Every structure is written in structure tokens, then in C-alpha cells.
Amino acid sequence: xxxxxxxxxxxVTQMGQEVILRCVPISNHLYFYWxxxxxxxxxxxxxxxxxxxxxxxxxxxxxxxxVERPDGSNFTLKIxxxxxxxxxxxxxxxxxxxxxxLFFGSGTQLSVL
Amino acid sequence: GESVGLHLPTLSVQEGDNSIINCAYSNSASxxxxxxxxxxxxxxxxxxxxRSNMDKRQGQxxxxxxxxxxxxxxxxxxxxxxxxxxxxxxxxxxTYKYIFGTGTRLKVLA
Numbered sequence: 001x002x003x004x005x006x007x008x009x010x011x012v013t014q015m016g017q018e019v020i021l022r023c024v025p026i027s028n029h030l031y032f033y034w035x036x037x038x039x040x041x042x043x044x045x046x047x048x049x050x051x052x053x054x055x056x057x058x059x060x061x062x063x064x065x066x067v068e069r070p071d072g073s074n075f076t077l078k079i080x081x082x083x084x085x086x087x088x089x090x091x092x093x094x095x096x097x098x099x100x101x102l103f104f105g106s107g108t109q110l111s112v113l
Numbered sequence: 114g115e116s117v118g119l120h121l122p123t124l125s126v127q128e129g130d131n132s133i134i135n136c137a138y139s140n141s142a143s144x145x146x147x148x149x150x151x152x153x154x155x156x157x158x159x160x161x162x163x164r165s166n167m168d169k170r171q172g173q174x175x176x177x178x179x180x181x182x183x184x185x186x187x188x189x190x191x192x193x194x195x196x197x198x199x200x201x202x203x204x205x206x207x208t209y210k211y212i213f214g215t216g217t218r219l220k221v222l223a
Contacts, residue, residue, distance in 0.1 A: 004156075031209065033209075035213075041215070042202065042213045042214060042215045042216060043149075043157060043202060043204075043213040044213070045210045045211060045212065045213075048209040048210065050209075055209050056208055056209045056210050058210070091156050091157070093156075098209050099145055099206065099209070100162070101147075101159045101162065102147075102157075102159065102211065103159070104156030104157045104158070105156050106154070106155055106156050107155075107156050
């Protein structure tokens with residue numbers, strides 16, 4: 001069964017450092033997303049991406065965040081200068097259509113020290 | 114503002130019983146609703162969805178009910194099994210952004 005894959009599964013970084021979280025969405029999907037989940041809290045929307053541009057973003061997704069689809073298979077989330085409060089599980093998701101079932105990856109646990 | 118909330122943070126049910134997980138939403142403009150299941154260490158997994166032009170939808174052992182009058186969503190799981198133990202999230206949408214609730218932990222007792 002096709003799945004969304006994310007790497008790395010765990011990322012530890014120092015405050016102020018840049019991190020790139022990587023995702024490989026399901027191959028025939030056209031819509032891509034990043035969500036995050038702080039431990040024990042709800043899943044929060046960050047950004048949606050379609051046709052090589054951001055279609056929607058939340059207030060969390062400020063200038064420190066960026067997304068990119070550098071080739072036909074990868075989808076990345078970059079945090080330029082990490083803060084302690086960026087520590088969370090980051091989930092990538094993809095969907096075939098804009099409104100419908102989102103398929104989530106297993107997440108990258110980001111720890112900012 | 115928008116919010117999606119859950120009535121109970123934890124629900125314990127006996128194996129074989131039916132489970133009902135409730136969710137309230139506040140945005141009357143939302144037109145699409147989804148239930149997700151999240152097991153420990155994994156990403157959310159789609160269970161079932163419903164659009165606002167429906168009030169009930171059934172899947173395999175699961176039923177979602179939508180009451181737009183009181184902005185309430187529920188997930189019913191028939192014959193609950195140990196494998197159903199997880200955190201369940203409802204989510205609402207009117208655009209590409211899905212707004213998730215805080216989650217209900219379902220514990221299945223043997």
C-alpha cells in the first residue's frame with residue numbers, strides 16, 4: 001500500500017540552527033501539507049501546497065518557515081532559525097484531491113535544545 | 114474564531130461494547146468533517162468522513178453522525194476491539210486547512 005514517508009524520524013538541533021524536514025508524498029497525489037503536534041496536544045495545520053505554490057498557511061507558518069518541492073518526489077519543510085517552541089512532531093500529509101482523505105506520514109520528532 | 118472541541122478526553126469501554134466519541138465544532142461554514150485515529154508513535158489515520166449535505170455515513174464497524182443544528186459530530190464504533198485503542202480526533206474543514214480537535218483517548222478494557 002502506498003504511504004507517505006518522512007525522514008528523519010528524530011531530529012535534535014540547537015536553538016537558532018536551521019533544520020530541513022523531508023517527506024516523500026504518495027506518488028500520484030497533488031496536494032501536500034505540513035502539520036505539527038506538540039506533545040499531548042492537538043494536531044495543528046501549518047501549510048498546504050499545490051501546483052508548486054502555497055495555497056494556504058496558518059499564523060504559525062511565519063517567515064522562519066518555508067516549503068519546497070525540489071523535484072518530482074520530495075516535499076520539504078525548512079525552519080531557518082529554530083526556537084525552543086518549535087519542538088514538536090511534524091507530520092507531512094498528501095492527498096489526491098484538495099478536499100478528501102489526507103494520508104499522513106509517521107512524523108519527524110523535532111527537539112530544539 | 115474557529116474551534117473544534119471534544120466533550121471527553123478519555124473514554125473507557127468494555128471489549129465488544131459500542132463506543133461513541135463526540136465532537137463539537139463552532140464554524141457553521143465548515144462543510145467537510147473527518148475522523149482520524151492516532152496510535153502511539155504514528156501519524157493520524159483516516160477513519161471516515163462526511164460532508165455537510167449528509168447527516169449519517171457508515172463504514173466498516175464505524176458510523177459518523179452529523180448534526181448541523183447543534184454543530185455536533187459523533188463517531189460510533191461497533192463491537193469495540195482492543196485494536197481500537199487509540200486517540201481519536203475529529204477535524205473540520207471549509208478550505209484545504211483541516212482544523213483538528215484536541216482528541217479523545219479510547220481505552221478498550223478486556
